[in-house]
Amino acid sequence: MAKTSSSAQPALDAIAVAADAATLAHTVARSLPRKDAKKVTALADEVRALTDVDTKTVRKNPEKYTKQAVAITGALVRATAKAIAKAERTRVEVAPPLAAVPGVSAPIVLTAPALAELTVIELRSRARAAGHHGYTRMRKAQLVALLS
Known part of the structure; x- marks a missing residue:
């Protein structure tokens, strides 16, 4: 070597x-x-x-x-x-x-317009991370409402 x-x-x-x-x-x-x-x-x-x-x-x-x-x-x-x-x-x-x-800086809060730009898969992963239940059956608008 x-x-x-x-x-x-x-x-x-x-x-x-x-x-x-x-x-x-x-x-x-x-x-x-x-x-x-x-x-x-x-x-x-x-x-x-x-x-x-x-x-x-x-x-x-x-x-x-x-x-x-x-x-x-x-x-x-x-x-x-x-x-x-x-x-x-x-x-x-x-x-x-x-x-x-x-x-x-520290983690930032999501706003509804920013959430609307995400895909359903990304929204579901954020819902899972936040500890919500029943998010797999929700539509995009429902996920945005849940997370905002």
Whole structure:
């Protein structure tokens, strides 16, 4: 097993940070509205693909991989922060894992217009999380009324 050179170590660290950011972004995306979640998830998948690189390849050109990892991680963090801010503006409930993200306040109360934008499946999962019963037989309007 070859030793990691001092020039390759920052690149490997940046790649590890990018992979962690992608994992966190996937966690955050689960609590975002579908349209925003798709954008964040797509970018997180792109980050994961870039972080799936062999150590030997990184050792050949560490500067290139450091730049790539830093740039894509920055883009992912900006996109995730933007989606979180948009969710807060529309008053969508922010999941507990987001409380660990800097700049995100405590969970927010849902409003009826924001609830109306969600799918029936998302509404049912929120009803289940809130501890309501009988939500599986309800229609969308009934679920919105129940949750608002």
